[in-house]
Amino acid sequence: MSKIETDFLIVGSGIGGLSFALKVADHAKVIVVTKDRIDETNTAYAQGGIAAVTYEPDTAEKHIQDTLVCGDGLCNEEVVRLVVEEAPDQIKQLINWGVKFDRKPNGQYDLAREGGHSEHRILHHKDNTGAEIQRVLSTRVLNHPNITVYQNHFAVEIITQHHLGVEVKRGNPDITCFGAYILDLKTQKVDTVLSRVTVLATGGTGNIYNATTNPPIATGDGIAMVYRAKGQVENMAFMQFHPTSLYNPGERPSFLITEAMRGFGGILKTIDGKEFMHKYDPRGSLAPRDIVARAIDNEMKIRGEDHVFLDVTHKDPKDIIDHFPNIYQKCLSLGIDITKDMIPVVPAAHYMCGGIKVDTNAQSTIKRLYAVGECSSTGLHGANRLASNSLIEAIVYAHRGAMHALSSYKNYEFNHSVPEWDYEGTIHNEEMVLITQSYREMQQIMSSYVGIVRSNLRLQRALTRLEILYRETEELYKKSILTQKLCELRNMINVGYLIIKSAQQMHESRGLHYSLDYPKQKGQEF
Numbered sequence: 001m002s003k004i005e006t007d008f009l010i011v012g013s014g015i016g017g018l019s020f021a022l023k024v025a026d027h028a029k030v031i032v033v034t035k036d037r038i039d040e041t042n043t044a045y046a047q048g049g050i051a052a053v054t055y056e057p058d059t060a061e062k063h064i065q066d067t068l069v070c071g072d073g074l075c076n077e078e079v080v081r082l083v084v085e086e087a088p089d090q091i092k093q094l095i096n097w098g099v100k101f102d103r104k105p106n107g108q109y110d111l112a113r114e115g116g117h118s119e120h121r122i123l124h125h126k127d128n129t130g131a132e133i134q135r136v137l138s139t140r141v142l143n144h145p146n147i148t149v150y151q152n153h154f155a156v157e158i159i160t161q162h163h164l165g166v167e168v169k170r171g172n173p174d175i176t177c178f179g180a181y182i183l184d185l186k187t188q189k190v191d192t193v194l195s196r197v198t199v200l201a202t203g204g205t206g207n208i209y210n211a212t213t214n215p216p217i218a219t220g221d222g223i224a225m226v227y228r229a230k231g232q233v234e235n236m237a238f239m240q241f242h243p244t245s246l247y248n249p250g251e252r253p254s255f256l257i258t259e260a261m262r263g264f265g266g267i268l269k270t271i272d273g274k275e276f277m278h279k280y281d282p283r284g285s286l287a288p289r290d291i292v293a294r295a296i297d298n299e300m301k302i303r304g305e306d307h308v309f310l311d312v313t314h315k316d317p318k319d320i321i322d323h324f325p326n327i328y329q330k331c332l333s334l335g336i337d338i339t340k341d342m343i344p345v346v347p348a349a350h351y352m353c354g355g356i357k358v359d360t361n362a363q364s365t366i367k368r369l370y371a372v373g374e375c376s377s378t379g380l381h382g383a384n385r386l387a388s389n390s391l392i393e394a395i396v397y398a399h400r401g402a403m404h405a406l407s408s409y410k411n412y413e414f415n416h417s418v419p420e421w422d423y424e425g426t427i428h429n430e431e432m433v434l435i436t437q438s439y440r441e442m443q444q445i446m447s448s449y450v451g452i453v454r455s456n457l458r459l460q461r462a463l464t465r466l467e468i469l470y471r472e473t474e475e476l477y478k479k480s481i482l483t484q485k486l487c488e489l490r491n492m493i494n495v496g497y498l499i500i501k502s503a504q505q506m507h508e509s510r511g512l513h514y515s516l517d518y519p520k521q522k523g524q525e526f
Helices: 015-024 060-070 077-097 129-142 221-228 289-303 317-323 325-333 390-406 429-449 456-479 484-510
Strands: 003-011 030-034 147-151 153-159 179-184 190-200 239-246 267-269 308-311 343-352 355-357 369-371
Touching (some): 015 030, 129 147, 221 369
Parallel strands (some): 030 147
Antiparallel strands (some): 308 343
């Protein structure tokens, strides 16, 4: 055990965390903590691309309106304008750092179009854009002399006045973050990291569901830590389900079939080969994700089938393979030649549109604590994220947060009175079995009762079962040496509770017993 001091403590190593680190590291000492390898992130799994206005006839106003429409009227228009207008500068920053976006033979960027977009505006690198961005950022961070990366380390709790024996209540405007307790997953020892500024960039929550496109690390850690620290979390009912993950039972995470494939001309069809999306929306297979996911869910239920198909066989085979080489190889490994065969797809938990409430400088309601990327709630996405708006949101807010924090971080002192982590008890094999079983039960509860279609009865049943899991897990936590699974389980239960309570409140506000669409009320805080 030890106490470590740094100017900036950044938890998470995707585009939000690493770009924040690079933007402050020329001026300050930075520690980046990531619970797996530096390149095992939600960002690395992003296929489609990153949205920004690049060429005419596209305009900022078109991108703004597409985002507002997709968000079901619940976006913060000020934030939408801010992100769209600042996006081109951040794209230039990525290019200057070394990210290679695909170009046409004439040298112009090869822009894709995805569901909900009125123009071609998606910059991409084949069908693995996130991996290309992750590669560049990871390399730069690892080579920066002012950045220290702690791989295979888990942030257990952010440190506030609570750890100094002060009672902290939700809504208190003076809650302050002094750093975090960090668990070394190899030694099982907990370090106390004191920081002037702490940044949460912990990604998504998808693993609270059985079927998700998110990597196993996406367990809502940052959101849960802020909730426990009495910071504000909002709009947690807005869990986005991606309409097209590859139907391959037993595979986890689910392999994503990018939105860009529908922008390329892919058509959704039932198992008997009939197009169905125009029954639900005039935009057909290019409707926004929430509409498409609900339509697929409905078709599967009324027909009693396990999946639908995405068909690109009418497109030129060479173009298919050139644009989607990873999807082509993945499907081929399962005996599916996408130039000749339709792709079986199903919806899967994909993206949390709510999260830690932040202002336009990425500041949370806890002082000295910032949040960027999927764990944050900026107001950009409303009830439903427009395709490829996530990566651009993360880097725009990382830039704004970094510039804001650099202007004030030297005014903050380290709080040396913070105690080191208090170990109690030991963990037994039987308790590890309970943790693993509870982990699976958590995913089953959320998938069965809090999925694409929700009812008051299902939500209440889920809440009742989660409360039992919560009590069991807290008993283990209080008496056991920490493990990653136990910490993740606590976080997942916290996030599941927040999703259920948010959905219940929204149902109540609209007098609903059953919802086929995303509830229309914003500003839900906890």
